Amino acid sequence: MPLVSSLRRTCCAALCGLIFAATLPGAAPAIERASxxxxxxxxxxxxxxxxNGQGASAKIITYGAIVADLRIPDRTGRTVGVVREITASPAGFERGxxxxxxxxxxxxxxxALARFELDGETYQVTPNMGRHHIHGGRLNFSRVVWTPSPVVTPDGPALELRYRSPxxxxxxxxxxxxxxxxxLTLSNTLRVEYTATTDRPTPVNLTNHAFFNLAGTGDVLDHEVTVNAELYTGAGESLIPNGEIRTVRNTALDFTSPRALGARxxxxxxxxRYDHNFVLKRPGGAPSLAFAARVLEPKSGRTMEVWTTLPGVQFYTSPLGAAAAAGRFGFYCLExxxxxxxxxxxxxxxxxxxxxxPYRSITEFRFGQR
Structure with missing residues (x-):
């Protein structure tokens, strides 16, 4: 028994050393797999x-294709989690x-009204927000287990996740x-690529609902936000679009130049709170990867730029976390x-x-320091 225990301790120490070393700048990119x-x-x-061997790491779980943790270094090399961290719990699975x-x-x-027409046929989908439908319904993609395929690419470690929606x-x-x-690229970018194929016409709109706080804790009111949009989609009851495209000029939605979130x-x-879809400016209107938004956390100097092939971004502020007790926003989303x-x-x-x-889109969250 002492020999077995000694071997276990030696193996555990070696494994922990390998994992720790892989997180240090200059280490080789790696992928760790666990239950x-x-x-x-x-x-x-x-x-x-x-x-990625450059000081950044991302934990992704097969349930909901969730980014459970994302750690990014600041200008001093200090690493903090910049998304709302998820840990395993029965209650978490129950709530999705x-x-x-x-x-x-x-x-x-x-x-709207959980209904749409397509090729002359009316489809009624699940109403899960009063009379309306939101985020794919009750059994949406955030509540299913995806099939994983990890691979280390020339750009960095990657995880492919697949799901068939019947x-x-x-x-x-x-x-x-x-x-x-x-x-997770070698330049500290989290790239998210979506593809989808279908055997009959269907609507598809995929996003990641990451809750960001570049400071890792506290409120986000001093974060400086820029959104590359002069227009947004107007909305009425339950934030259902009314079809209007409105200007952000002279409104609290004007982030065309950097603004501290608290001031806005x-x-x-x-x-x-913010829960608005911005109409992104695109060079020539082409669906190529284009700049969407930028956030600066002034204390750490940590920055995040969002680039995407998609036409819009939903800017959402949330009172979650410790800041909620003070009535402040602890996170924001750029969907x-x-x-x-x-x-x-x-x-x-x-x-x-x-x-x-096929449906295809790419979004990149590019992290850096000022």
Whole structure:
């Protein structure tokens, strides 16, 4: 028994040393695989830690394709978690780990009255926000277990996650095969690539609902935000789009130049928060990767730029975390997306995917220091 115990201690020490070394700048990129637990139905959930050898790491779980933790260095090399961290718990699985960096679909954001017409046929999808549909319904992509394939690429460690959404799931037509690939690049960028194919026409709008705080703790009111948008989509009851495209000029939504979030929040009506879709400016209107937003956390100097091929970004502020007790916002989301309720507004960019024409999008969260 003493020999076995000694061997166990030696092996554990060696493994811990390997993992620690991989997180140090200059170490080789690596992927660590571990169990995260089981769902109430008994499905195994795995956790993959992507380590890029440049001081950054990302923990991704197969449940909901959630980024459970993302650690980024500041200008001094100090590393903190910049997304709301998720840990295994039965309650978390029951709630679907709400307020996490999960992938939402088949259609993220809102569908008015949970209904749309496509090719002359009316589809009724699950109403899970009063009379309306949001984020793909009750059994959305954040509440399923994805199939993983880890790989170390020339750009950095990556994790491919696959899920088949069957015909009729939450009321949507067609079997939809979805792939989400996370890559933690050697330049401290978290790249998220989405692809989807279908066997019949169906709407698709995929996003990651990451809750960010570049300081790692406290409120985010001193974070300086820039959004590359002069327009936003107007909305009415339950934030359902009314079809209008409005200017941000002379409003609390004007982030065309850097603004401290606290200064802008003070201009909002009492007890309101940001939950708005911005219409991104795109050079020539092309769907290439383009700048969407930038955030600076002034104390650490940590920065994040968001680049995407998508036409919109939902800017959302949340009172979650320790800051909530003081009535302040502890996190914000920058959800790259198609516009909410696009299926019911012909002048919005189309979300319809057809057989033979796959859905593809890329979003990059580029981290740095000032």
């Amino acid at each position: 995260f637990g089981r769902t109430p139905a008994g499905a195994e959930v795995e956790q993959f830690t992507l380590v 780990f709400a307020q996490s960096a999960a992938v939402f679909g088949r259609v993220a954001n809102r569908i 015909h009729g799931e939450e009321g949507f037509p067609g079997n939809l095969d979805v792939t989400v690939t996370y890559t 929040v003070a201009q909002l009506p009492a007890n309101q 790259t997306q198609h516009f909410p309720d696009s299926v019911n507004h012909a002048h919005f960019p189309s979300t319809i995917v057809r057989p033979g024409s």
